[in-house]
Amino acid sequence: MILRAAGAPDAPVIAAIWNRMIRDTLFTFTTDEKTDAGITKMIADRPGAYWVAQDDGIVGFVTYAQFRSGPGYQMSVEHSIVLNEAAQGRGAGRALMDKAMKMAAEQGLHVMVAGISSANTVGVAFHTALGFQHVGRMPQVAHRNGRWLDLILMQKMLSAP
Numbered sequence: 001m002i003l004r005a006a007g008a009p010d011a012p013v014i015a016a017i018w019n020r021m022i023r024d025t026l027f028t029f030t031t032d033e034k035t036d037a038g039i040t041k042m043i044a045d046r047p048g049a050y051w052v053a054q055d056d057g058i059v060g061f062v063t064y065a066q067f068r069s070g071p072g073y074q075m076s077v078e079h080s081i082v083l084n085e086a087a088q089g090r091g092a093g094r095a096l097m098d099k100a101m102k103m104a105a106e107q108g109l110h111v112m113v114a115g116i117s118s119a120n121t122v123g124v125a126f127h128t129a130l131g132f133q134h135v136g137r138m139p140q141v142a143h144r145n146g147r148w149l150d151l152i153l154m155q156k157m158l159s160a161p
Contacts, residue, residue: 001055001092003099005048006063011039013058021082026119026149029142048107049077051099059087062096064104067113075110097130105158112158117142118150132156 006014019033042063043050050063060083067076079100083093104112114132116123128134136153143149 001053001059001090001095003051003053003095006043006050006052006061008040008043010052010058010061011036011043014039014052014061017058017060017084018080018082020084026144026147027117027123029117029144029149029151031144048103049100051096051103053083053087053092053096055087055092059084060092060096062100064100064112067111075108076113077104077109077111078113078115093126094130101130101156101158108159110157110159110161112156114154116152116154118152119147124152124154127154127156130156 015034015036015038018039022028022030022033046063046065049065051061052058053060060081062079062081064077064079067073067078079097081093081096081100083096087093101112112132114123114127116127118137124134132154133156134152135155138151138153140148141151
């Protein structure tokens with residue numbers, strides 16, 4: 001498996017991986033599927049902050065961007081990481097997160113935030129294993145498929161204050 005910066009030609013595969021997660025799980029609160037054009041723009045807008053794992057094709061990605069708008073948040077980022085089912089449990093997620101955290105730290109960023117659906121218990125355990133700390137829970141802030149879901153907030157300091 002190799003990690004590399006995402007490029008515009010990767011957009012259709014990234015969209016397919018992301019859209020499967022949007023359609024088939026409760027791990028995200030959106031129901032709006034990603035488009036190739038939207039992914040292409042996201043990649044262009046996030047130099048150094050969009051990575052793919054490749055093992056006989058792209059098996060997952062990670063990206064990050066500023067957590068909330070406004071200048072006071074400029075040193076904090078929130079990430080998204082999604083893997084296809086075949087890649088789960090094989091080290092791709094850890095490798096992608098290690099790369100994202102390293103790159104964000106090199107960019108001078110201070111905090112990485114994870115916003116995780118309460119339906120994604122594996123995601124909570126994954127982030128805990130990476131050293132993310134549980135910092136909050138917002139009960140029943142999302143409703144999908146007839147079910148109320150909590151938002152679990154976790155964060156990791158990337159640099160000393």
